[in-house]
Amino acid sequence: MEKFMDFMERKFVPVAAKIGGQRHLVAIRDGFASIMPLILAGSMSVLLKNTIFEWITPLQGLIPICDQVWWGSLAIMTLLVVFSVGYNLAKSYEVDPLAAGLIAVGAYFATLPQSHGEAGWGYIHWGYLQATGLFTGLIVALIATEIFVKLIKRDLTIKMPEEVPPAVGRAFAAVIPGTLTMLTFGIVFFIIDKLGGVSLYDVIQESIQKPLEGLSQGVGSAMLAAMLINLFWFFGLHGANILDPVMNALYLPALTANEQAIAAGLEAPNVITRVFFDTYVHLGGSGATLALIIAIFIASKNRKEYREVAKLSAPSGLFQINEPMMFGIPIVLNPILFIPFIITPGILTLIAYIGTATGFAPPTYLVIPWTTPPIIGAFLATGATSASWRAAVLAAINLIVAVLIYLPFVKLADRRREKQTE
Incomplete structure (x- = not known):
C-alpha cells in the first residue's frame, strides 16, 4: 500500500491537479454552476406540473405557468450554457466577459439552420437549444471565445477617446474581434451546407455525441x-x-x-x-x-x-x-x-x-x-x-x-x- 501511495502521489496527483485547474474545464464547470438556479426552476416546474397541479383538479388550470417556466429554463439550456461558458472563459483571460458571452451565443446561432421542416425561413427549432445541444454548444463556446480573446490580445480593436463612457469603449473594442469570430462560424455553416450536411449540430450529434452517449449508458463506464x-x-x-x-x-x-x-x-x-x-x-x-x-x-x-x-x-x-x-x-x-x-x-x-x-x-x-x-x-x-x-x-x-x-x-x-x- 505504501508503494502504491508513493507512486500515486508522484505520478497521479500532479497530473490530476493540472486537470482540475485547466482553464477550459474550469470555465465549463463554472458555466454550469452559474445556470443552476434556472435548471432547478425548470425541474421544479416539471415536478409541480406532474404532481400537485395534476393531482388537484382546481389547480390544473395553472399548468401553463409551469410550461412557461420550463420554456424559459430547460428548453433553452444550451443557450444559457454557451453564454455562461464564454463569459467564464473570457473572465479567466481578463478579457471583457460580457462581450465574449454574447459573441459565443451569436456564434452558436450562426452554426444553426434558419429553417426547420416546412416552417420556412427564420425558424430555429427549440431542439437545438435544449440539453441535447450541449455538446455542440460547449465546443462552439470554447472555440468562439478563444478566437475572440486572441484577436483582442492582438490589439485588433477600435480605440475610443478616454472621454467615451467605459461601456461604449468596451463595445467598440469588441467590434472587430466579434465580427471576425462570427464570420468564422458563418463560414463553418456554409462549408457544411455545401457538403450536403444540415448543421454543425447535426454533424457533431451523429459523429461524436451519440456514440459517447451510448458508451455512457454502459454500466461499466458509469x-x-x-x-x-x-x-x-x-x-x-x-x-x-x-x-x-x-x-x-x-x-x-x-x-x-x-x-x-x-x-x-x-x-x-x-x-x-x-x-x-x-x-x-x-x-x-x-x-x-x-x-x-x-x-x-x-x-x-x-x-x-x-x-x-x-x-x-x-x-x-x-x-x-x-x-x-x-x-x-x-x-x-x-x-x-x-x-x-x-x-x-x-x-x-x-x-x-x-x-x-x-x-x-x-x-x-x-x-x-x-x-x-x-x-x-x-x-x-x-x-x-x-x-x-x-x-x-x-x-x-x-x-x-x-x-x-x-x-x-x-x-x-x-x-x-x-x-x-x-
Whole structure:
C-alpha cells in the first residue's frame, strides 16, 4: 500500500491537479454552476406540473405557468450554457466577459439552420437549444471565445477617446474581434451546407455525441466515472468538480431525453442520468460518506476522534456535504479507508443500475438540488409518483450496502488504535 501511495502521489496527483485547474474545464464547470438556479426552476416546474397541479383538479388550470417556466429554463439550456461558458472563459483571460458571452451565443446561432421542416425561413427549432445541444454548444463556446480573446490580445480593436463612457469603449473594442469570430462560424455553416450536411449540430450529434452517449449508458463506464471521482478526492482534489464538465455533457442530455419521453407518455430511454449519481451513489457526498458516519456510530469505540468528527459531520452529511468528513477523519490519504472509499461508488452504481433497468425503480428524470437528503432525493428525482417509493427503497438499500462495506474497515481502524494504546 505504501508503494502504491508513493507512486500515486508522484505520478497521479500532479497530473490530476493540472486537470482540475485547466482553464477550459474550469470555465465549463463554472458555466454550469452559474445556470443552476434556472435548471432547478425548470425541474421544479416539471415536478409541480406532474404532481400537485395534476393531482388537484382546481389547480390544473395553472399548468401553463409551469410550461412557461420550463420554456424559459430547460428548453433553452444550451443557450444559457454557451453564454455562461464564454463569459467564464473570457473572465479567466481578463478579457471583457460580457462581450465574449454574447459573441459565443451569436456564434452558436450562426452554426444553426434558419429553417426547420416546412416552417420556412427564420425558424430555429427549440431542439437545438435544449440539453441535447450541449455538446455542440460547449465546443462552439470554447472555440468562439478563444478566437475572440486572441484577436483582442492582438490589439485588433477600435480605440475610443478616454472621454467615451467605459461601456461604449468596451463595445467598440469588441467590434472587430466579434465580427471576425462570427464570420468564422458563418463560414463553418456554409462549408457544411455545401457538403450536403444540415448543421454543425447535426454533424457533431451523429459523429461524436451519440456514440459517447451510448458508451455512457454502459454500466461499466458509469461505475468507472463514479469511482474516478473518488480517486481524485482521495488525493485531496475535488473529484466532482474536476469531472463535472464531462458528467454534465454526457448525462444531462440523457436526463432531458427521459423528461421529454415521460412528458409524452412514453418510457424513459435512459437508465443513467446526471441526477442518477446524486440520487443513488453520492449518499451524503462523494463516497457515500453518510454511510461511513453511520458505520462509525455502529462500530468505532476506541477512536474517539472518529466519533467526534462523525457527530459534527452528520448534519451536513444529511444534505450531501462531506468536506468535514473528507478532511476531518481524514479520508484524504487515509490508507485504511482507501479501498471502501473507491469501491463503494462502483458497487452502488451497479445496484442502482440493476434496480432501474429491471423496472424495480422508475428512471430519474428531474433535476433536484444536490443538497437534497438521500432517499428523499430518489423519491423526488423520479417524479414523486406512486412508483417513486421504490426509488426511495433502492436508495435506502444502497445506503445499507455502503454501511456494510465501510463497517469492516472502521473496525480495522478501531483495532489498530486499540493495539497502539496497549
